[in-house]
Structure formats: structure tokens, C-alpha cells
Amino acid sequence: MTPVVQVVAATKAFGANAVLAGIDLAVAEHEAVVLIGASGSGKSTLLRCIDLLEEIDDGDILLDGEVISDPAVNVDAVRRRIGMVFQQFNLFPHLDVLTNITLAPTRVHGTPRAAAEARARELLARFGLAGREREYPDRLSGGQQQRVAIIRALATDPRVLLLDEVTSALDPELVGEVLDLIGELKGDGMTMVIATHEMAFAREVADEICFLHQGAIIESGQPSTLLDDPKAEETRRFLQRIHSKR
Amino acid sequence: MGAAPDRQEVRRQARRSRARRDRATASAATLIVVAALVLAVVLAPGWPSVRQSFLSWDDLRRAFPDILTGFWLDVRMFLATEPIVLVLGLTIALVRVTRAPVLFPVRAAAIAFTDVFRGVPTILVIFGVGFGVPALGFSWLTNDEVILGCTALTLSYSAYVAEVFRAGIVSVHPSQRAGARALGLTAGQTTRFVVLPQAIRRVVPPLLNDFISLQKDVALVSILGPVEAYRQAQIYGSEYFNYTPLLGAAALYLCVTIPLTRITDRLQDRQLARRSTGGAA
Numbered sequence A: 001m002t003p004v005v006q007v008v009a010a011t012k013a014f015g016a017n018a019v020l021a022g023i024d025l026a027v028a029e030h031e032a033v034v035l036i037g038a039s040g041s042g043k044s045t046l047l048r049c050i051d052l053l054e055e056i057d058d059g060d061i062l063l064d065g066e067v068i069s070d071p072a073v074n075v076d077a078v079r080r081r082i083g084m085v086f087q088q089f090n091l092f093p094h095l096d097v098l099t100n101i102t103l104a105p106t107r108v109h110g111t112p113r114a115a116a117e118a119r120a121r122e123l124l125a126r127f128g129l130a131g132r133e134r135e136y137p138d139r140l141s142g143g144q145q146q147r148v149a150i151i152r153a154l155a156t157d158p159r160v161l162l163l164d165e166v167t168s169a170l171d172p173e174l175v176g177e178v179l180d181l182i183g184e185l186k187g188d189g190m191t192m193v194i195a196t197h198e199m200a201f202a203r204e205v206a207d208e209i210c211f212l213h214q215g216a217i218i219e220s221g222q223p224s225t226l227l228d229d230p231k232a233e234e235t236r237r238f239l240q241r242i243h244s245k246r
Numbered sequence B: 001m002g003a004a005p006d007r008q009e010v011r012r013q014a015r016r017s018r019a020r021r022d023r024a025t026a027s028a029a030t031l032i033v034v035a036a037l038v039l040a041v042v043l044a045p046g047w048p049s050v051r052q053s054f055l056s057w058d059d060l061r062r063a064f065p066d067i068l069t070g071f072w073l074d075v076r077m078f079l080a081t082e083p084i085v086l087v088l089g090l091t092i093a094l095v096r097v098t099r100a101p102v103l104f105p106v107r108a109a110a111i112a113f114t115d116v117f118r119g120v121p122t123i124l125v126i127f128g129v130g131f132g133v134p135a136l137g138f139s140w141l142t143n144d145e146v147i148l149g150c151t152a153l154t155l156s157y158s159a160y161v162a163e164v165f166r167a168g169i170v171s172v173h174p175s176q177r178a179g180a181r182a183l184g185l186t187a188g189q190t191t192r193f194v195v196l197p198q199a200i201r202r203v204v205p206p207l208l209n210d211f212i213s214l215q216k217d218v219a220l221v222s223i224l225g226p227v228e229a230y231r232q233a234q235i236y237g238s239e240y241f242n243y244t245p246l247l248g249a250a251a252l253y254l255c256v257t258i259p260l261t262r263i264t265d266r267l268q269d270r271q272l273a274r275r276s277t278g279g280a281a
Helices: A043-050 A075-079 A097-107 A113-126 A142-154 A172-188 A199-205 A223-228 A233-245 B004-042 B047-054 B057-097 B101-119 B122-135 B145-171 B174-182 B187-224 B229-240 B244-277
Strands: A005-014 A017-027 A032-036 A058-063 A082-085 A160-164 A192-195 A208-213 A216-221
Touching: A005 A043, A017 A043, A017 A192, A017 A216, A032 A043, A032 A199, A043 A160, A043 A192, A075 A082, A075 B174, A082 A142, A082 B174, A097 A113, A097 A142, A097 B187, A113 A142, A142 A160, A142 A172, A172 A192, A172 A199, A199 A223, A199 A233, A208 A223, A208 A233, A216 A223, A216 A233, B004 B047, B047 B244, B057 B101, B057 B145, B057 B187, B057 B229, B057 B244, B101 B145, B122 B145, B122 B187, B145 B187, B174 B187, B187 B229, B187 B244, B229 B244
Parallel strands: A032 A192, A032 A208, A082 A160, A160 A192
Antiparallel strands: A005 A017, A005 A058, A208 A216
């Protein structure tokens, strides 16, 4: 079966600084791949490259078997099929919750307003945000804002959801509600690529975990194998540091 | 909790008496300063003649209807110029922030436009347009001084307002653009639905500042001949050797600019308050 997302020998450098040093990655339908690694290891850049927010220097990125990293590709059309959620939510502060969610469906996908709003309300209700439709983002808690941001990305029915450290900017007591939502999406069979520092969550939700170090995937495998019995020295050291911080 | 209300009452009284003392001090200080200023003016050696030529109630009454008519022209010039300034300014700002290579010549023109018209004194622009354009002798071009004057003001102020808009656009954080593009919005849709609404909200106070400035600068058009409030007062002054009408004209400008200033202050305060409460996360 064709993977939903495939990254082939992708490289990227900012000046002399190699951020991605030959990444290979395949994400099958309904699969959740979790990227772990220290800050600066290339997790965010990889996600941004898949969403074409950054250009790779060499290699290929494929979406449903079709090369999307070609300069001739219409990036807007590609991004319509991918959902991305950011660490800092990036909600639009001048629009209320409902309009944040319906902006892309109505303006980009041509969904009639009534249908887009009905779908947005349904998603809000499902994820515990019923009654918040007319609130503005800065009236919501960080956890609520991030849930709205995820719903906004879901509202266009993307083929794959890219989650870039979506709980890193949250107060510790708000992390759970966002992770629960992502767990539910996993249950729905959503295809996801997730960059995170939450190891317990990674173990729970991941089909595969990739450990990134200096722009390369050093080691990947099932959660239990990689987290409990890492092969590479770098992986071991990273996991030790994470655990000693607790 | 028996003692608590007493202590609260004591504190409240202390606060009240401190407030009363502060008010008394402020009033006394103001009174002393104003009295000193008035005395200084009244005791000045030239005061009798100043009083005669600048504070003559009769002259003011005689000239006021004409000055008011002239001021109405000022207001109309302002009302005609401001909307065009806003549209032109926004257009220039948008051209300057686009990165499309096709638009390079337009972008260069926009930069040249803002550089030139922001760099030249407004009064020179008015001179240039007001006397230069008719000299070209095109029969299809207007010779109306009011229209020419307003055109010059439009050029000058559009350059300022374009920079205000551009500052607003640039101040919207790049993550907003990334958020919009990630949803599949095109560059144009991102600007229209995400960047511009936030940018414009942010620059309302500085824009109002330029409004106030323009409402005064319409008087400069008088160098081309139109008799607006300032010019009318000046004519009256040289006819009757009395300058009270100039003070009358000044008062009329203040009637418009002070309310505008207060609105600007209020908006600015509101924005500051919003920024300090919201957007913490």
C-alpha cells in the first residue's frame, strides 16, 4: 500500500548548518509516527518541510505517492490536503473560535457556510468546547486554544495531521486535555506525524517512534523496543536525560 | 473577623484623605502657575497693544461669519482628501510588502513615491502641483486651486499613511501567516483575511494622528488662492490692522482637532489595556 507521507533522502541546510541530513520516513494510512529528539534535532523542520512551509534542498517528499517537493507543484493545493498544528497555536486573534475553524473550509474548499459551521460545531461539541463558538482565542485557556487549533486543522478533512510540539507551550495541568484529544484521533484512524517531548504519550499513541539526532533518524521502531531497549548510544543518552528531568 | 471591618474603615479613610490632599495640592499648583502666566502677560510692556490687536471682541464678531465659511471649505477639503489618502496609502503599503517578482517595477515606484513625498515639505508639494500642473497647459486638466491643492495633500499624506499601514502589516507575527498558509489559504487570501484585519486594527491610533495633522494642513492650500479660514482671517487682519480673527480661526481648528486627539488617546489606551490582558499564552 502506498504510504500517505513518504520522505526520501531529504536534506536541508540553513547556511552552513545542516538541519536535515538525509531523512527517510514513511507513514502508512491510519498510522501515528512520533518524532522524538532534543531541541534543534530537526523535528520541527521536518514537519514544516512536509507541509511545504520550508523547502528541502535535496530528496523528495511524497503525499499519497505523488511528489510534492517539486518546485512546479502548487503548494496551496498540497497544503489543503495536509493539516498542521503549531506549538504556539497560531489561532487568528481577530476571529472568534467558529470563524477560525470555518475560514479554510469556506474560503479554500468552497464549503457552504452553513455546512462548515455545522461541522465546526459538531467537532467543538465532541471535544468539549460546545458553547465557545463566539469566544475570541485570548479568552480561552492554552489547552482550549490548542484544541481549537487542532479542530481547525481537522475541519478540512486532511489526509494527514502534522503536530509540532503541540503541548510544549502549555501549563503542565493543561497538557492532558490536548493529549487526550490526539489519542481520540488516533482511535478514529487519523494518520499523524507527531513531534513531542511527552514520552508516556508517545508510548501510548505511536505505531512507530523515530529518534532524531542532528538532522538524521538514528533509530526507529515500535515504542516498547525503542524506549525500553534503545540500540544507539545517542538514543540512550537522550532518554536518560529526559527521565532524569522528571 | 471582628476587627477586620474597623481596619478596613481606617484604611479607606486614610486613602480618602490622601486623595483630598492630592487634589488640593494639584489645584493650588495650577492656580499659582496660571496666575503667574497671566500676570506676566498682563504686566508685559506691550500688553495694551496686544490686547487691542489680538483680543478685540468687536473685530472677532465682525469677521467670524466669513471665517466660518472659510473653515467649512477646510472641512470639505479634509473630507475629500482623507478617504483617497487611506485608499492610496493602503495600496502603496500592499505593493511594498508583496514579493512577487512581476511587481518589482511597481514596488520600486512605490518606494520612490514614499521617499520623495515624505521627504519634501508639504508646502513645496502644494506649490509644485498648484503652479506646475496648470503651467503644463493641458486643456483637459483642471485649473481649480482647491482640487490641485487637495491633490498635493493627497500625494504628501498618502506617503505617510502608506508607511503607517506598512508598519502595521510588518508587525503581524510571521506565525500568523504560517498558520494561514498551513490551512491552504493563498498568499492573497492570507493577506486579506488574516494579516490586514490585524494590521489595520493596530494602526488606527497613528492613522488618527495623521488625520489630525491633515485637518490642520489643509490651511496650506491657501497659498494657491482659495480663501479658507486662515486666509480669511489674514485678509481681515491686513484690512483692519487687527489680528483677533486669526485667534478665531485657531479656535475653530481646535474645535475639530481636540476631539480627534481625545478619540486617539482613548483608542490607544484601550489597545494598551487589551495587549496587557490578552494574548498572554
